[in-house]
Amino acid sequence: MLALFAVSCSTDDVEDRPVVAGVDAPVLTAPEEGNAYTLLPDNMDVLAERFIWTPANFGEGIIVSYDIEIDAAGDEFDTPAVIGSTTGATQFAASAGVINNALLATGAAPFVTANFEVRVKAYVGSNVLYSEPVEMIVTPYTTETPRLWMVGGFQAASGYGANFDYATAPQLKAVEYGDTNFEGYVYIAEDITSADNGFKFSTVANENGVNYGMGSTAGTIAEGGANITATAGYYLVKVNTDSGILSYSLTPANWGVVGFATTGSDAGWNNSTDMTYNPTTKVWEITMQLSAGEFKFRANNAWDINYGDTGADGVLESGGDNIVATAGMYKITLDLSNPREYTYTLTAQ
Structure with a gap:
């Protein structure tokens, strides 16, 4: 039941x-x-x-x-x-x-x-x-830190994927959201002799963004301008997209280490020991004997562009504190491939 x-x-x-x-x-x-x-x-x-x-x-x-x-x-x-x-x-x-x-x-x-x-x-x-x-x-909008993509005919020879490929193009980065000052380091393996194989700056990683090319005068950019040309080299690239400025600069930057640790005496602060750029890994590198002491990274054997490590955390700051080393043989690398997030390594050999 x-x-x-x-x-x-x-x-x-x-x-x-x-x-x-x-x-x-x-x-x-x-x-x-x-x-x-x-x-x-x-x-x-x-x-x-x-x-x-x-x-x-x-x-x-x-x-x-x-x-x-x-x-x-x-x-x-x-x-x-x-x-x-x-x-x-x-x-x-x-x-x-x-x-x-x-x-x-x-x-x-x-x-x-x-x-x-x-x-x-x-x-x-x-x-x-x-x-x-x-x-x-x-x-739409984004509040992420703005970037620019440097797209051009130099990419394949320089280790940045195929020519004019936005996805693999080197990037520049602003300081924060709303800032129009961009910077980054870019390697150009061969002279860019004509606008056909030159480059431009894009606001997004595809052809749908704003593209900046050559302006009417040297060092200026304009929306839709012709591709920019340059000679071969490793450059600190700076761009300002403020509508009242619209400028760019390419500063050659050949890197070295400098300081007491490089020679074991104060004379080590007078001349840099050159590093070599590796286009495959996109880092500067050198293997050398260091003495106990301090050193920094600087470009062009001058103090205009130099990096130290404030906080000893492996992250570099412009004009930052001297880096402390113990005596020994080291492979030293300087990685500037990630814009505004520059790092280095010391590996005992």
């Missing part, structure tokens, strides 16, 4: 459950097709758009969940990002920061205006309905 009662209750429960079936898809009523947005970090907490849609119908009494999805126009939502989600509610207020985070998750390039599509995904369990997409024109 207990078994029969249990079966009877279970059958009634199944019969009383509402039937879930997609009947009417939601319709996105806001935003309007083609609305344009420029998202800014100063307004990241400000309302940018209120997404509104009609309820989806999965049957009477069914509570529906919703995701607002966004993806690049033409990608057919292959890898969409979710702006926000609701349960039951048919609107979602999204700040500039929320929309921006979703765009960056799709791989959108910061500060590049592009077309995107947004839609509403309505679902109950595995039952899903989608609204028709609506196009949005959006310029």
Whole structure:
């Protein structure tokens, strides 16, 4: 009797459950097709758009969940990002920061205006309905420290991948978000004799960013300018993208070690011991005997550009503290390949 009662209750429960079936898809009523947005970090907490849609119908009494999805126009939502989600509610207020985070998750390039599509995904369990997409024109941002990519016909010969390959191009870096002063060290193996195999500076790691080439006068840059030419060498590259400055410089930098530890006397501070650049590892290196004492790295056998290690943590600072060494034979490396994050090693031999 207990078994029969249990079966009877279970059958009634199944019969009383509402039937879930997609009947009417939601319709996105806001935003309007083609609305344009420029998202800014100063307004990241400000309302940018209120997404509104009609309820989806999965049957009477069914509570529906919703995701607002966004993806690049033409990608057919292959890898969409979710702006926000609701349960039951048919609107979602999204700040500039929320929309921006979703765009960056799709791989959108910061500060590049592009077309995107947004839609509403309505679902109950595995039952899903989608609204028709609506196009949005959006310029996203990033608060990461800005970089420039130095792209050109010198890359293959210099160890930076294929010529004009953005992904492998050497980079320059600013000090912080909002700064327009960029620097980095770049090796050019062969003379760049014409604009055809010259280089430019790109704001993103693809052809969709702002590209700076030669300006109207020496040492200046301009948006869309011709490729820049240069002679072979290892350079400290500096660029200022401030619209009122727009300048660049290439300073030859041939590195050496200098200090008491290099000779065992104060005379060691007078002349640098040259290091050799390794284009495969992209580091300067030397194997030499050090005496107990201090040393630094400097370029061009002069003090205009020099690095020490304040804090003795293996990270170099411009004009930083002298590096302390114990006596012995060492392989010394100087790694300037990561812009503004310069390091060195001392390995006993």
